[in-house]
Amino acid sequence: MKTTTSSKLRIIIPVIIYLIIWEALAIYIDSRVLLVSPVKVIVRLFELASTWSFFSSILFSLERIFLGLIIAIITAFITAILSARSRIVKDMLEPIIMVMKATPVASIVILVLIWVSSRNLSVVISFMMVFPVMHTSIYEGITNVDRKLLEMAKVYSVSLRKKIRYLYIPEIASYFESGITISLGLCFKSGIAAEVIAIPDGSIGEKLYEAKLYLATSDLFAWTLTIILLAKGFERFLLFLTRCLLTHMEVS
Amino acid sequence: MEIRNISKSFEGKVVFSSLNLHIHEGCTTIISGASGIGKTTLFNLILGLEEPDGGAIEGFGKVSALFQEDRLIESLSVMNNLLLVTQDKKRAENMLSSLSLFGEEKSRVFTLSGGMKRRIALIRALLTDYDTLLLDEPFTGLDDESKRASASLIKKEVASRTLIVITHEKSDADLLGAEYIISFDGVEVSEQRL
Incomplete structure (x- = not known):
């Protein structure tokens, strides 16, 4: 206590x-333009929160960032498993992952804008930010499973289902959690940055762009605070879900 | 059960070259020798965890084993560790009872002492379906009473199947009622009928 x-x-x-x-x-x-006080930010946040467009903007952006995140996690699981099983797949994926990690977000945003509509840009950007981090984390988890326990499972002919549940999932879980912590912040920051560049109607990015345009610093701070709270809230929620799942399976 | 002309090297270091061993089927055989002469490598070769560079291993059938380390899943309960290898919960409970571990079914392995973990690892090896049981230093960390109880359970469970025990404690032969003892120093092999 x-x-x-x-x-x-x-x-x-x-x-x-x-x-x-x-x-x-x-x-x-x-100066209200150069630096707005924290009290005024909170007051402005409450004012914004009393309008429907505040929530519809959050919903618009969250929906797309979350969709990108989920697709990235599922894809990362598949590619990490395939990479752990096949050297060829690992070698083929390595340059893609490296390029995705190293390319600046702005370059990706402009390039992706050529291929997809601005409305769905944050789905792609969120995916591009989360996928390489999660792929690497899950791959590390799979390849770090204790070799001696795997030998034990082989000798005792432990079923694949039990091996996944008791050997692989607990090992992957810790890497998954650190991957989520790193990539969630990244995907929110990049997703919103992409919206500021593409300005899709009704997004958080559009609201940030308008704040910049009209020099509404209190709005800018209020929206930034909202984004931080959303990113942190989502991170906590996903980690909570992961831990619940592990406890339910008696592997944590 | 034959080990014929086995050779095995690790990064140029020869562990065995043309090792030959005959194991009597349905008997208890002790394999003893000094540390570092390749007893555990032999154990891994019989289990199929290592491939020999040359030679053949024949006639061992389905093999179960107690490793030198316990290799339990520490975060799982005792019973869930045992249920990894069997569906027969009742049999697992009876074995736990005979090794004074009744009531520990739900305890997580990491909360137990070294001796308790050793006994659980032994029970797991005995619960598996096998023709040959290999035990690598089975009584490590056990007190005399636990040793006697474990030896008695091993003899009862193995019955007429083949038991091979790797140990450097020759007194283990008496505890397990061994019929043969094979001493080897990596090159020379001598078999003695007890």
């Missing part, structure tokens, strides 16, 4: 200090 309280304080105290510094800077600069 004492530890929980002290660990919470270790998070809360720096946040409060930064908020005070922010507020002081905003008072000192005294």
